[in-house]
Amino acid sequence: MLGLDDSNVLAGYLLCIGAVLLCVIYGLITWNRGAEDTDADDVRWAAEEKEVEEEFS
Amino acid sequence: MLLAQSIDFWEILLVIVYLGIIGYLGWLGYHRTRTATDYLLAGRGTHPFVMATSYGATFISTSAIVGFGGVAALFGMSLLWLVFLNIFVGIFLAFVFLGGPTRRLGHRLNAHTFPELLGRRYQSRFIQILAGAIIFAFIPLYAGAVLIGGTEFIAARFEIDYHAALAVFTVVTAAYVVAGGLKGVMYTEAFQGTIMFIGMLILLGYGYHLVGGVSAGHRQLSELAPLVPPALQDMGHNGWTAFPAFGFGEPGYDLWWVVVSTITLGVGIGVLAQPQLVVRFMTVKSRQQLNRGVLIGGLFIFVTPGTAYVVGSLSNAYFVKHGDLLTGRVVETLDHEKGQVVLQLTRRDDSGQWVDIEGKQVPAVLDRSENSGSESVSAAADPSIVRGRGIALVYAAGNSDQIIPTYITHAMPSWFGLLFLLTLLAAAMSTLASQFHALGTSISRDVYEQLTGSSGGSIGVNRIGIILGIILAGVIAYHARGGYIIARATAIFFGLCSSAFLPAYIGGLFFKRMTRAAAIASMITGFVVTAFWLLLVKATEAEAIGLVQYLTNGKSSILAEYPNWPVVDPIVVALPLSCLAALGVSLLTRPPDQAHINRCFR
Numbered sequence: 001m002l003g004l005d006d007s008n009v010l011a012g013y014l015l016c017i018g019a020v021l022l023c024v025i026y027g028l029i030t031w032n033r034g035a036e037d038t039d040a041d042d043v044r045w046a047a048e049e050k051e052v053e054e055e056f057s
Numbered sequence: 058m059l060l061a062q063s064i065d066f067w068e069i070l071l072v073i074v075y076l077g078i079i080g081y082l083g084w085l086g087y088h089r090t091r092t093a094t095d096y097l098l099a100g101r102g103t104h105p106f107v108m109a110t111s112y113g114a115t116f117i118s119t120s121a122i123v124g125f126g127g128v129a130a131l132f133g134m135s136l137l138w139l140v141f142l143n144i145f146v147g148i149f150l151a152f153v154f155l156g157g158p159t160r161r162l163g164h165r166l167n168a169h170t171f172p173e174l175l176g177r178r179y180q181s182r183f184i185q186i187l188a189g190a191i192i193f194a195f196i197p198l199y200a201g202a203v204l205i206g207g208t209e210f211i212a213a214r215f216e217i218d219y220h221a222a223l224a225v226f227t228v229v230t231a232a233y234v235v236a237g238g239l240k241g242v243m244y245t246e247a248f249q250g251t252i253m254f255i256g257m258l259i260l261l262g263y264g265y266h267l268v269g270g271v272s273a274g275h276r277q278l279s280e281l282a283p284l285v286p287p288a289l290q291d292m293g294h295n296g297w298t299a300f301p302a303f304g305f306g307e308p309g310y311d312l313w314w315v316v317v318s319t320i321t322l323g324v325g326i327g328v329l330a331q332p333q334l335v336v337r338f339m340t341v342k343s344r345q346q347l348n349r350g351v352l353i354g355g356l357f358i359f360v361t362p363g364t365a366y367v368v369g370s371l372s373n374a375y376f377v378k379h380g381d382l383l384t385g386r387v388v389e390t391l392d393h394e395k396g397q398v399v400l401q402l403t404r405r406d407d408s409g410q411w412v413d414i415e416g417k418q419v420p421a422v423l424d425r426s427e428n429s430g431s432e433s434v435s436a437a438a439d440p441s442i443v444r445g446r447g448i449a450l451v452y453a454a455g456n457s458d459q460i461i462p463t464y465i466t467h468a469m470p471s472w473f474g475l476l477f478l479l480t481l482l483a484a485a486m487s488t489l490a491s492q493f494h495a496l497g498t499s500i501s502r503d504v505y506e507q508l509t510g511s512s513g514g515s516i517g518v519n520r521i522g523i524i525l526g527i528i529l530a531g532v533i534a535y536h537a538r539g540g541y542i543i544a545r546a547t548a549i550f551f552g553l554c555s556s557a558f559l560p561a562y563i564g565g566l567f568f569k570r571m572t573r574a575a576a577i578a579s580m581i582t583g584f585v586v587t588a589f590w591l592l593l594v595k596a597t598e599a600e601a602i603g604l605v606q607y608l609t610n611g612k613s614s615i616l617a618e619y620p621n622w623p624v625v626d627p628i629v630v631a632l633p634l635s636c637l638a639a640l641g642v643s644l645l646t647r648p649p650d651q652a653h654i655n656r657c658f659r
Contacts, residue, residue: 003275004134008300012137019144020359026153027352034157034344045164045339052169052502055516 082245105349111246113357118488119206121362124543127457129369130449133297136366142325148354156338156347158566163339171332172503178565179573182507189503199550200492201533202543207485213462227531249483256480257364264368277374283391284420308620318626327551330558333491372449372464377422380446396423421445457541497523556583556631560639569654575642583635590627
């Protein structure tokens, strides 16, 4: 299959394709899931992160 | 040759246009809201393409493309298991299972660096300082590997001295890092990631086209198995489309342990505890961004390192068909029907006689075409002189880090060489910027501020730390070359991060019972065992450091008499021990303060 006789290498090749398909399918299925509102912790974190960025960048 | 003499007008123009776009995007970043934090402050999330591509550009560097691509040319397609781990562990597991909890914990504890996340989760300044010090001390090794990757290509592409190329590459990337790269402008990184994706996608298509397609290319590669150099055969190399021989206790299994423990596990697992990647999860707005990022990130990783490892392996099939002709005497016939031989390379001396080039016996395929430029050979008085073509390593002067640059220069059209130069510039710049950002904040915010209890002078410490880091990375790149150093240096850093940080990081995210003492025990165990292994057991590294020879009267490892142990990666020993330390000490110490745990996990 695919010109690869060694089952371990063939498995590696197919697992790469399988893993990317898993990512694509998962991404499509959950595309609109998981939206979260910003809470007070997020705002406080982002404000301080901005200061850190300004300070060290 | 001077660099200026080696570059034509279009090459200069293209690099200037590229740097101009990067500069423009950086300028936009300074004057508008373009970092992930800006989006968060505005209550919005960055576009998933921008988020995932910038993550990928930070993850994948010249180390993966040039260094690990060269290792694939040396060891073969067994490296595809690393691509699988890069996608499955580095993207799927990281985004789906670690990204959300990391973001929540980071925001609740107001942590802004990876060491700070660990320190605040376990209420320990010591943990923050230790993690910061480890990152500061060892990230230049990884940065050095990234520099070598870009430099090898520039040296090959423009036919200039390696050290001159290193100077140019270091100055260009350092200028970018210092001038604006640290800010992490996501559009800049997304632009760099897009260039990488396009460049590697073209390379994948063209690489398969050059060897007649997917199956045909793989079959040609399989037929080259007898050409594996004897030193690699002795380690268990079974050909470029076969896994190395597996077992333990015989030198003939060494390669399996190199490929699986160092190359695959070290980097494949180590990505989960990369400080410069973990902090990215804190900048996303919601789980939705991570979900969408899985799709784009998976495709990105599939194409970028996947291409490098496939094309690296296939380069052997290309060079035995299209490489420059080599002249020599057959000293051993490996496969008569296929014309596979060992050639003793020869050259003409001043009197026109063919003489052997000392120490140059290479595996090759005889050239049997009728007009193969044989006039010079037939003109020779010696009828034993023949012509043939060698495997990739022959054309890379025995240095696997030069294989991808040599392949691009020989096999690909000239215009692609320019695109690939930009691809590598993008890959190096995006990764180096994040590395030096992590380095700078580690030494200033995590070490200096925690030790002194003050932020006064912290910016100066940050700047000095980054400059020292750049210099150290440059010195490493200057002195360390050959022996697949790019992959080894990268694997050391990834493995160290994995053994020292992963149990504390995962435990901190998911296990309320994980205690401060357990985190400290696991970090110290992971670090000390890794250091012990690199100093005294793992032969290649221990030999380079030299302590083991001093202690054992010249041996390369304290386990030199026990085959395979000297090639086993530290991660195989250090990570399990680090996990055991985390588990054992957690069970033996008092549970953490409940109010703090409630704050972390509410």
